[in-house]
Amino acid sequence: MEKLPARAGWHWVKQGWMLFRKQPGGLMALLFVCMFASFFIMLLPGLGQILWCVLMPMFSIALLQGCAEIDHDRRAMPQLLLAGFRSPMRKHLLGVGGLNLALMLLALLAVYGLSGDAIKALGEAQSKGVLKPEDVEGLFGGMLTGSLIYMLGWMLTSLAAPLIFWQQMALNKALFFSVVSVLRSIKPFVSAVVILHLIYFVGVQIVILVLGVSQLGVAGIFTLFLISLVMVHCMLYAAYAQIFGPPSATPTTADFDKA
Template sequence: MEKLPAKTGWVWVKSGFALFRKQPAELSTLFLAYMFLMLALGIIPVLGQVLPLILVPVFSMAFMQACVQIEEGKRVFPNLLLTGFRSPAVKNLLLLGCLYLLAAIIAIGASSLIDGGVFWQAMTGQIPLDAKTAQESNMSLAMMFSAAIYVPFAMGFWYAAPLIVWQKMSVLKAIFFSFFAVQRETKAFLVYGLTWALFGVVLPAIVSVIVALLAGNASITIMVLLPLSILLTVVMYCSFYPTYTQIFGKPNITNITDKAVK
């Protein structure tokens, strides 16, 4: 297959918006249900700190499945959150989640080389994560270094979950194919990432400034930014699906789809 042009990254984002527009309420409900479950898991002592990350691959399949449902003209329901748990590959998805956790620990731990462990202590709750802590250390640089360390892991994880479920690959094989698929389409993913940086960071910042100037009330600003953030996050989740189908093709999962909605 020929390499995709850089503009494909923008096409992926537009496709995410197109999918969202077909069932905005349903997709938003699915996302809110997911967030509620994450908050509920966070209440669990000790395990609540790691379970949300370990379960990311399992729950990510709910949104991939939702996009399949939309393409097939079927309604999206909150019970799609169980899609990953109903899959025969659920054990491999949980193993992948454990690798997510390990990668995060490695990336954050590596930041200690820059700031002497300040970012690590802040992330593990040993010290407060505030402006004073950041100003008195190299934490900002350490965060960027940590993000750079995590990039290769992110490349390996990007397609791993759907490859495990839809292509029935082993965990290591899925990570291998995911890494090189992303590496091959670097230009498209750079445009994709920059576009989402614009929509996810710059746009909310501009909106918050405008609302603050017009309303002069922090509560109103939050009331505007919260639904905007939810909308953009859901659209971003929807845009993951076209990045997969563009490279690996549409999944042939009629039987799985039928089981997921029962």
């Protein structure tokens, strides 16, 4: 695995955009299927949110496999949602989900550890119906730290799920190769994440400038957010393809025609 320059991140974003342009409707439909499944899972009493965190790699695999289908000039179909669940490596994918849950809990601990008093004060201010700017100032440090912890953890483990799914790697081996690959290519990964954030930020500003803070403007911002979610996976697919080579055709372990 050779070290890649920072500009490779820009190429990943461009390649991801080219994938998205080929079948925007198919990828967005697949995202909506994942969102509906997530919504119903989170409605489960008690363990819904925990189960959703654990199943996140399954939804990521659905979108990544959709990118692979497009890359092989095939249609990205909604039944790709089942790709991860049908894989013989699903236990290892769920292990990645468990790690994702641990990262979220660690990020939340950082938020409450650094901004616990501010969160309590904010709750009291909301209950009184009086909210002042200083009530939210104490949240920034904790929120920033928690976000950085989760973002760093996600970035280091982002290639684990596709390695498990496409190369049939065990969890420990996939995590090792994911962390090593990201660290060796940290510059393009950081540049790709920064570019995607900047594109989203500029897009939001344009929507607000044109439509204002109206219902239509909020709908436009939400649409940009959904497109950004898909673009993250398109970029991640491009990164995987350059580092490990493009995945082969649809895995034989998942028979999508019978879905």
